[in-house]
Amino acid sequence: MKPVLWALLLLAPVTGLARPVSYVGGWTLIEESNRQSTSALVHYTPTPAWSVGLRNEWMRDTDYLLTAIQPTYLLKRWFGRDYQANIYLHGGLGVATATSGNPLGSTAAGFAGVMADWETRRLFAGYNARYLDAGHFGDSAMQVFRFGWAPYEGDTNELHTWLMLEVDQRSGLEDSVSITPLLRFFKGPALLELGFNLTDPSPLINFTFRF
Amino acid sequence: MTLFTQTLSISLLLIVPMLALAQHDHHETHGSHSALDHPEAHMHHPAQEQPEQTDAEGPAEMTTTAEIEAALADGGKPVVAEVLGVVCDFCATAMNKIFGAREEVAAVYVDLDTKALNLVLRPEYDLDDSTIEMLAVQAGYRIAAIHRNPAIAAR
Structure with a gap:
């Protein structure tokens, strides 16, 4: 890949709409399953601005498994009494390995992305994008917009419920743009999202746990 | 326009104004805080x-x-x-x-x-x-x- 393109990718977007940097010393498990892939990321946060994790992602449509070290950097956080907003950069380097009888073997792979969100206790807006180069398995790009509304304000350790709408665009899929309504349930260190893609009928199941 | 180009364009459109706003905030308010x-x-x-x-x-x-x-x-x-x-x-x-x-x-x-x-x-x-x-x-x-x-x- 051309160096200029790699340089541009450092400014390009990622994956995962749950906060990818935790508190110092914290571990986080993030599972995501959407119409294109199923992934698990375990990360550790050594400083307030960085997390480093191990990502495993099964690209179901192209039959390969991505295993990568993923650093995530909190580029900017805005604080207000009633809101928080963030911009994160993330990337990863690893190996893509064929699955499900795919004869392509394995190859080096890398990705880069950006994520941004703005959140109050009742409203949420997020953007997330990633470019992935998986060598002879091909490259792909995705971007996701998400909007959410909480019908009530949950207090500490209560169940928080969100109604959300996700619009994604993914290269290489027959329906490049799709819409997924989903429910987010949030309590203490655990977050669960359940949705169904209306355009490309498939479930969305995301789970995050901090410990 | 490829999806990559679209993605990159939207990302830059999103990030550049936010960073500019952040720089403005940094000078004028204390409501923002950068990891930097x-x-x-x-x-x-x-x-x-x-x-x-x-x-x-x-x-x-x-x-x-x-x-x-x-x-x-x-x-x-x-x-x-x-x-x-x-x-x-x-x-x-x-x-x-x-x-x-x-x-x-x-x-x-x-x-x-x-x-x-x-x-x-x-x-x-x-x-x-x-x-x-x-x-x-x-x-x-x-x-x-x-x-x-x-x-x-x-x-």
């Missing part, structure tokens, strides 16, 4: 980083829980810190983990309604303002004000 601001600096120069800081017997009220009431009954010292950016349970979990691990802290509770970190310090210990600020940064948040003698309110 080197949070460790709070440990050394809290007065420069936290001009909103107060340490007064202000109007803040402490939200009580059974744990907090027990700690107060044991002679603990109440502290209420107003926190910026606390909007969800992950925020509360982070603050509980960071502050709850300190031996100075007998009880901790983050109230999302009041956006306050409620601490009860053990009688034999203390936590100065700069340490509280530094711990909040480690949790990913920022202190707006600290009240050392808050009113005690029933939850």
Whole structure:
């Protein structure tokens, strides 16, 4: 890949709409399953601005498994009494390995992305994008917009419920743009999202746990 | 236009104005905080980083829980810190983990309604303002004000 393109990718977007940097010393498990892939990321946060994790992602449509070290950097956080907003950069380097009888073997792979969100206790807006180069398995790009509304304000350790709408665009899929309504349930260190893609009928199941 | 180009364009359109706004905020307000601001600096120069800081017997009220009431009954010292950016349970979990691990802290509770970190310090210990600020940064948040003698309110 051309160096200029790699340089541009450092400014390009990622994956995962749950906060990818935790508190110092914290571990986080993030599972995501959407119409294109199923992934698990375990990360550790050594400083307030960085997390480093191990990502495993099964690209179901192209039959390969991505295993990568993923650093995530909190580029900017805005604080207000009633809101928080963030911009994160993330990337990863690893190996893509064929699955499900795919004869392509394995190859080096890398990705880069950006994520941004703005959140109050009742409203949420997020953007997330990633470019992935998986060598002879091909490259792909995705971007996701998400909007959410909480019908009530949950207090500490209560169940928080969100109604959300996700619009994604993914290269290489027959329906490049799709819409997924989903429910987010949030309590203490655990977050669960359940949705169904209306355009490309498939479930969305995301789970995050901090410990 | 390829999806990659579209993605990159949207990303840049999103990020550049936000960073410009952030730079503006950095000069004119204290409502933003960058990871690039080197949070460790709070440990050394809290007065420069936290001009909103107060340490007064202000109007803040402490939200009580059974744990907090027990700690107060044991002679603990109440502290209420107003926190910026606390909007969800992950925020509360982070603050509980960071502050709850300190031996100075007998009880901790983050109230999302009041956006306050409620601490009860053990009688034999203390936590100065700069340490509280530094711990909040480690949790990913920022202190707006600290009240050392808050009113005690029933939850």
